[in-house]
Amino acid sequence: MSNALAFHDVTFDVKIINNAIYLASVQLAQALDYQSEDAISRIYRRNADEFTADMSQTVTLTVSGNYQKTVRLFSLRGAHLVV
Numbered sequence: 001m002s003n004a005l006a007f008h009d010v011t012f013d014v015k016i017i018n019n020a021i022y023l024a025s026v027q028l029a030q031a032l033d034y035q036s037e038d039a040i041s042r043i044y045r046r047n048a049d050e051f052t053a054d055m056s057q058t059v060t061l062t063v064s065g066n067y068q069k070t071v072r073l074f075s076l077r078g079a080h081l082v083v
Contacts, residue, residue: 007031015073020054022073028082041072043082051078 005012005021010031015022025040034040044056055078063069074082 008033015059017057017059017073020075022057022075023079025072025074028074028079032083040082044072047081050081054078055081 005014005023008031010027012023012027012031015024025044026037029037029040032040044051054075056072056074058070058072060068060070
């Protein structure tokens with residue numbers, strides 16, 4: 001199974017959680033040509049009651065060496081709702 005998904009010039013770094021595909025908010029913002037990742041966060045916060053727990057979640061990822069970063073991920077359905 002290929003985990004490569006792309007939209008415009010952005011190839012998503014797909015995360016698989018419980019056999020579901022999730023996309024990082026930063027890459028979603030890039031694909032939608034937003035100036036800032038925070039635009040996606042603001043959309044989510046304004047409409048959080050419309051998202052189920054399976055549509056968006058935060059996870060802690062190891063980015064480089066021991067550096068960990070908390071990121072918001074969206075399922076494909078959650079990403080569709082953001083758009």
